[in-house]
Amino acid sequence: MWLKKSFAILVVLGLILAACGGTQGSNSPSANASGSGAASGPQILHVDMGGEPPSLDPTQATDSASITVLRSITATLVYFDKQLNVVPWLAKSWDVAPDGQKITFHLQDNIKYSNGDPIVAGDFVFSWKRLVDPRNAAGYGYIMADVKGGSDLLAADPKKDAAKIDGLLTKFGVSAPDDKTFVVELAKPAAYFVYIASLYGTVPLQKKWVSQKGFTEAKNYVGSGPMKLTQWQHNAKIVIEPNPNWNPAISAAEGGAPKIQQVQYSMITDPAASLAAYEANELDIGAPPSQEVSRIQNDPKLSKQVIQGATLNITYFGFDLKNPTGLFTKSVTARKAFSEAINKKQMMAVAFSGIGVVADSLVPPGMPGHQDTAFIPYDLAKAKTDFEAGLKEANLTKADLKLQIGYNTGANWENKVAFMAEQWRTAFGVEVKPVGLEWGAYLDRLSKDPFDIFRLGWGADYPHPNNFLTDLISCKSTNNNMGYCNKQVDDLLAQAATKPKLEDQLPLYNQAQEMVMKDAPIIPIRFGQRFALVKPWVQNLVPTSQDSQITGENFFAWVSIAPH
Amino acid sequence: MLGYIIRRVLWIIPVLFVVSVITFGLMHSAPGGPWSREKKLPEATVAALNAKYGLDDPIPIQYLKWVGGLLHGDLGPSYKYLDRSVNDIVADGIGTTVQLGIQAFLLSVIIGIPLGVIAALRHNGIPDYLATLVSVLGICTPSFVAAILLLVIFSVWLKWLPTFGWDSPANWILPTVALALFPIAQIARYTRASMLEVTRKDYVRTAHSKGLREGSIVVVHMIRNALIPVVTILGPILAFLITGSFIIEFVFSIPGIGRYYVTSIGQRDYGVIMAMTMIFAVAIAVMNLIVDVLYAYIDPRIRYS
Numbered sequence: 001m002w003l004k005k006s007f008a009i010l011v012v013l014g015l016i017l018a019a020c021g022g023t024q025g026s027n028s029p030s031a032n033a034s035g036s037g038a039a040s041g042p043q044i045l046h047v048d049m050g051g052e053p054p055s056l057d058p059t060q061a062t063d064s065a066s067i068t069v070l071r072s073i074t075a076t077l078v079y080f081d082k083q084l085n086v087v088p089w090l091a092k093s094w095d096v097a098p099d100g101q102k103i104t105f106h107l108q109d110n111i112k113y114s115n116g117d118p119i120v121a122g123d124f125v126f127s128w129k130r131l132v133d134p135r136n137a138a139g140y141g142y143i144m145a146d147v148k149g150g151s152d153l154l155a156a157d158p159k160k161d162a163a164k165i166d167g168l169l170t171k172f173g174v175s176a177p178d179d180k181t182f183v184v185e186l187a188k189p190a191a192y193f194v195y196i197a198s199l200y201g202t203v204p205l206q207k208k209w210v211s212q213k214g215f216t217e218a219k220n221y222v223g224s225g226p227m228k229l230t231q232w233q234h235n236a237k238i239v240i241e242p243n244p245n246w247n248p249a250i251s252a253a254e255g256g257a258p259k260i261q262q263v264q265y266s267m268i269t270d271p272a273a274s275l276a277a278y279e280a281n282e283l284d285i286g287a288p289p290s291q292e293v294s295r296i297q298n299d300p301k302l303s304k305q306v307i308q309g310a311t312l313n314i315t316y317f318g319f320d321l322k323n324p325t326g327l328f329t330k331s332v333t334a335r336k337a338f339s340e341a342i343n344k345k346q347m348m349a350v351a352f353s354g355i356g357v358v359a360d361s362l363v364p365p366g367m368p369g370h371q372d373t374a375f376i377p378y379d380l381a382k383a384k385t386d387f388e389a390g391l392k393e394a395n396l397t398k399a400d401l402k403l404q405i406g407y408n409t410g411a412n413w414e415n416k417v418a419f420m421a422e423q424w425r426t427a428f429g430v431e432v433k434p435v436g437l438e439w440g441a442y443l444d445r446l447s448k449d450p451f452d453i454f455r456l457g458w459g460a461d462y463p464h465p466n467n468f469l470t471d472l473i474s475c476k477s478t479n480n481n482m483g484y485c486n487k488q489v490d491d492l493l494a495q496a497a498t499k500p501k502l503e504d505q506l507p508l509y510n511q512a513q514e515m516v517m518k519d520a521p522i523i524p525i526r527f528g529q530r531f532a533l534v535k536p537w538v539q540n541l542v543p544t545s546q547d548s549q550i551t552g553e554n555f556f557a558w559v560s561i562a563p564h
Numbered sequence: 565m566l567g568y569i570i571r572r573v574l575w576i577i578p579v580l581f582v583v584s585v586i587t588f589g590l591m592h593s594a595p596g597g598p599w600s601r602e603k604k605l606p607e608a609t610v611a612a613l614n615a616k617y618g619l620d621d622p623i624p625i626q627y628l629k630w631v632g633g634l635l636h637g638d639l640g641p642s643y644k645y646l647d648r649s650v651n652d653i654v655a656d657g658i659g660t661t662v663q664l665g666i667q668a669f670l671l672s673v674i675i676g677i678p679l680g681v682i683a684a685l686r687h688n689g690i691p692d693y694l695a696t697l698v699s700v701l702g703i704c705t706p707s708f709v710a711a712i713l714l715l716v717i718f719s720v721w722l723k724w725l726p727t728f729g730w731d732s733p734a735n736w737i738l739p740t741v742a743l744a745l746f747p748i749a750q751i752a753r754y755t756r757a758s759m760l761e762v763t764r765k766d767y768v769r770t771a772h773s774k775g776l777r778e779g780s781i782v783v784v785h786m787i788r789n790a791l792i793p794v795v796t797i798l799g800p801i802l803a804f805l806i807t808g809s810f811i812i813e814f815v816f817s818i819p820g821i822g823r824y825y826v827t828s829i830g831q832r833d834y835g836v837i838m839a840m841t842m843i844f845a846v847a848i849a850v851m852n853l854i855v856d857v858l859y860a861y862i863d864p865r866i867r868y869s
Binding site: 052054055057060062134135136137138139141142154155156157158159214215216233234235236237266267268269270272273276277279280281282438439440441442443444445447456457458459478479481 | 594609611815832
């Protein structure tokens with residue numbers, strides 16, 4: 001009894017304290033000291049990059065935390081505008097040879113690194129060779145495969161072929177006839193290649209400092225972008241400030257010289273803590289975890305700060321087509337049946353908190369070549385007949401099926417996979433057993449012996465359908481875990497790459513996609529959607545569907561902060 | 565005594581050897597590797613990476629190379645944070661982690677022991693119930709729940725303290741409290757139980773009957789003796805605290821090494837996994853040794869030879 005009473009008193013006392021503190025706290029100086037975002041006037045943007053970036057070496061970086069910073073502190077030959085059209089950046093113009101196998105980039109005048117040295121065409125030659133050199137084992141080296149000599153270099157063994165590599169590098173198809181001209185020779189026509197020149201791996205690097213200093217400390221870092229790296233406290237924060245040597249004429253369309261004085265990237269790995277930091281005004285842009293979506297939507301204040309938009313990625317489930325005796329290898333109709341039985345709309349609402357767009361094809365909306373067609377629509381009746389037909393086609397009985405659906409654990413896939421298994425159970429009376437593996441083990445298993453059905457995702461490196469079709473489902477793609485191979489599709493994709501104009505490429509990419517969907521090697525589930533929170537004082541933020549980690553990251557330099 | 569300490573220190577070497585062999589073996593037998601990505605790297609690139617980092621050698625050779633590096637004070641490269649060495653990563657974060665651990669340790673001793681003593685002295689009284697309540701809550705609340713709760717109350721609602729980082733002393737408060745909750749509870753319970761036991765001892769009754777002042781009985785006769793079992797758990801608690809708490813560093817975004825305990829395993833960042841395991845093993849071994857030595861000092865009945 002005593003215990004109860006004293007506890008009740010404590011609780012009441014606590015509440016009173018909390019109430020008093022709330023009214024005072026919001027005006028007290030300590031609130032400003034802690035939540036530096038609350039200060040008015042200074043042009044400082046506070047964002048969360050989600051963790052320590054693995055590498056800010058443009059040649060080595062492969063992940064979104066690194067990219068989000070590299071986008072501001074380095075610059076590529078070409079860039080995107082807000083609608084993701086390719087626009088001049090460090091190159092003021094480029095010519096494509098009539099045979100489509102040579103691109104000549106003409107560099108802008110007066111371009112300098114953050115250390116004041118001029119950026120010359122030879123720096124691109126150095127950087128591109130560094131990217132393709134197998135001794136550097138760059139994660140994104142394969143984007144150089146289309147350059148003349150690129151695939152030989154990428155295939156060379158750094159130990160056995162050590163003697164050969166230097167020779168191959170001299171023959172690699174990049175050159176700088178003068179300081180302002182950078183020439184790329186391609187192994188075959190690749191009309192999408194100018195998009196490759198927008199990837200952060202292709203930024204210019206100065207040989208002199210790359211060979212002396214590393215990329216791991218801010219004081220050594222020489223960048224080429226509108227902003228420069230001024231602070232890197234490992235595992236804590238990164239600060240970037242305007243690069244005084246940036247030529248504002250290049251970014252006239254974005255707003256000229258950088259507007260923001262400082263962008264502070266914190267490294268909060270826990271999504272719940274990140275949201276708390278946003279709500280405490282310590283962050284200006286938030287990315288809430290999906291469990292919080294409904295609370296935010298019902299919150300009168302937070303709901304007004306939501307920004308939504310498409311992102312160029314897809315979640316899909318692939319079928320294992322490598323197992324010679326498997327149902328899905330033997331029968332296209334069975335694959336269709338399993339696709340038709342999934343009510344994706346309901347799945348989106350139930351399992352994805354309503355955030356996302358139902359995917360019925362591969363190329364996402366917002367990317368050229370997207371087709372707004374439900375190629376394999378939800379149809380329970382047809383699914384049932386197709387399933388029976390599929391069993392006959394494969395010469396199997398229901399009892400023969402011991403199907404498994406694979407997913408990676410610790411990423412909230414359990415409910416989604418259970419939803420799908422349930423739909424198949426009700427439609428076909430078949431048990432599909434969910435098997436979850438830890439991420440590394442899961443990826444290992446997919447590359448060796450995939451599950452009958454397995455979850456994966458794909459995000460755009462550059463906004464061109466080649467990146468979603470050739471790089472994902474062509475016969476030779478390393479990302480094609482399904483083992484799907486249709487020569488006709490590959491032919492169409494190769495043909496599309498020879499057309500210099502996008503409008504001539506798109507019909508071919510569309511044909512290829514239609515053919516893929518007829519073969520149904522995957523079940524597309526969901527196109528990505530951003531659900532971000534942005535404080536009202538953040539102005540001129542430009543979210544694009546290419547943002548990889550933080551909303552608006554590609555154009556942070558031109559954000560301004562209103563007094564608040 | 566000195567001979568005992570030297571023998572114990574020498575014993576740490578085979579212990580570390582066994583720990584390192586087991587960890588190395590387990591780590592390499594887990595499927596996947598540091599180059600597993602959702603966007604798969606081409607096979608040639610993976611081969612090149614393996615060659616660059618010596619991951620194409622047989623496992624025993626890799627182990628020997630790692631031991632060789634260790635003996636020269638080189639913990640090898642990180643496979644996740646490219647261009648950075650494990651030495652760098654550990655050097656960057658260990659100070660923060662140790663600072664947080666010591667703060668939490670001091671806090672838990674300063675609060676935990678008096679809490680236990682008061683509870684025992686007022687056995688079955690209100691202070692006892694309150695202390696029991698605190699320790700039950702401290703033991704039952706998982707640290708990630710406590711951490712988030714503290715964060716929401718003191719940072720989001722009250723806006724008194726910052727939510728993340730380690731720049732200023734204001735940043736230290738919440739993580740230290742969150743990390744100390746469990747050891748406070750643990751120490752309070754041990755102290756209380758041990759005090760209650762001591763209360764019934766003959767020498768305490770003798771002291772009372774001799775008419776000594778209550779204060780000196782409690783301090784000289786009771787607490788000193790009651791703390792002997794408590795000291796046993798302080799060692800492991802300190803080792804646990806200064807080797808960092810994954811959860812607390814994760815929730816409060818503290819740039820220590822604690823976060824790497826778990827993340828490095830998922831990333832198959834072999835060098836970091838080994839470094840973390842060894843640091844943890846050394847810390848536990850050393851703490852246990854210190855406790856044993858302290859034991860002899862506090863308890864006159866114990867003598868090592």
